[in-house]
Amino acid sequence: MTVLSQSPRDYLDQISFKIRPVFDQPLDVLTSVRVGGKADYFFELTQIDEIVQVLRFVSEFQLPFFIMGKGTNLLVPDSGFRGAVIKLGGDFKKMALQQDRLVSGAGVSDQQLARFAKNHALGGLEFLKTIPGSVGGAVYMNAGAHGESVGDRLKEVRTLDLQGNRHNYSIKELDLAYRRSRFSDSPEIILEAEFELTPKPIDEIQDKENRLLDIRKKTQPVGKKTWGSVFKNPANASAGRLIEELGFKGKSFGGAMISEKHANFIENKNGASFEDLLKAIDEIKQSVFNKYGIELETEGRILRNLFK
Numbered sequence: 001m002t003v004l005s006q007s008p009r010d011y012l013d014q015i016s017f018k019i020r021p022v023f024d025q026p027l028d029v030l031t032s033v034r035v036g037g038k039a040d041y042f043f044e045l046t047q048i049d050e051i052v053q054v055l056r057f058v059s060e061f062q063l064p065f066f067i068m069g070k071g072t073n074l075l076v077p078d079s080g081f082r083g084a085v086i087k088l089g090g091d092f093k094k095m096a097l098q099q100d101r102l103v104s105g106a107g108v109s110d111q112q113l114a115r116f117a118k119n120h121a122l123g124g125l126e127f128l129k130t131i132p133g134s135v136g137g138a139v140y141m142n143a144g145a146h147g148e149s150v151g152d153r154l155k156e157v158r159t160l161d162l163q164g165n166r167h168n169y170s171i172k173e174l175d176l177a178y179r180r181s182r183f184s185d186s187p188e189i190i191l192e193a194e195f196e197l198t199p200k201p202i203d204e205i206q207d208k209e210n211r212l213l214d215i216r217k218k219t220q221p222v223g224k225k226t227w228g229s230v231f232k233n234p235a236n237a238s239a240g241r242l243i244e245e246l247g248f249k250g251k252s253f254g255g256a257m258i259s260e261k262h263a264n265f266i267e268n269k270n271g272a273s274f275e276d277l278l279k280a281i282d283e284i285k286q287s288v289f290n291k292y293g294i295e296l297e298t299e300g301r302i303l304r305n306l307f308k
């Protein structure tokens, strides 16, 4: 029997995945804004050979495919995703020190990485304590805060391309810019990242983390259902300030509300739909353009097929 005469589910039953997919996995619960429908196939993968098997599966059946981290910069349509979503667990949640380098799996959370560095008296990643994503998402987005970004400390990144070939990129090859990397245009699966850190007393690291967390609590809607900053800051301006000046703070769009604390955050206040979020984004973009002639660019990603 050829592969294409089988259904994707029959195929999955026959191959030897150690971890079975979850069918019809709700994705809202896997995102920080808690919006979105179901994915047909959801895999939490622990090893590279499992990723290769899933890549083969989606390629055989020409299914859409997406990799998510902790879903903290992600919008999922209410219609969900008629394909396979993967998330990295197992081996990808490991960290190790190799001489002066800290090597982290892409599935490690930013906060676990910051804690590991602190426990080994290595400074430079304190700002990650304030960002709720994963190392894979942080590399993909070149995440940053308080004037620092992941790219300041990254040395190498190991990936798997969508054909299953392995790559090793040096910092120069990552094309990092403000909330961008080479993967923004040409997605690959980020497996592991290597950071170079600076020895620093643990109490100094702790003080810096406390200071940054304090600023965050005072200025942003910490603990609310959001997906981080909605828009990138335009050159020489603050997106939040432009939006605030237009009176958007506290304004509702269905179940979504522009944060009263920081106008560049939209909260899922009351069962917001994907459409509510898009309506808010569109209206803000239009108003900012009409008033200032500035085209705001969204920072977060919408879940869609990586192959396109």
Ligand SMILES: Cc1cc2nc3c(=O)[nH]c(=O)nc-3n(C[C@H](O)[C@H](O)[C@H](O)COP(=O)(O)OP(=O)(O)OC[C@H]3O[C@@H](n4cnc5c(N)ncnc54)[C@H](O)[C@@H]3O)c2cc1C
Binding pocket: 032, 066, 067, 068, 069, 070, 071, 072, 073, 074, 088, 106, 107, 130, 131, 132, 133, 134, 135, 136, 137, 138, 139, 140, 141, 142, 143, 144, 145, 183, 188, 189, 190, 191, 221, 222, 223, 226, 227, 228, 229, 301
């Ligand atoms: C309250 C709050 C505060 C935030 N503050 C900040 C901030 O200060 N600075 C900042 O930069 N961001 C901030 N963010 C946004 C977000 O946390 C970061 O962008 C984070 O790096 C996204 O990581 P993630 O694992 O959640 O990625 P996801 O949201 O799951 O995915 C984001 C993108 O990364 C890709 N991706 C994730 N993992 C991989 C992988 N292993 N391989 C390939 N691609 C991958 C996805 O395909 C997707 O395109 C904030 C978010 C929230 C909710």
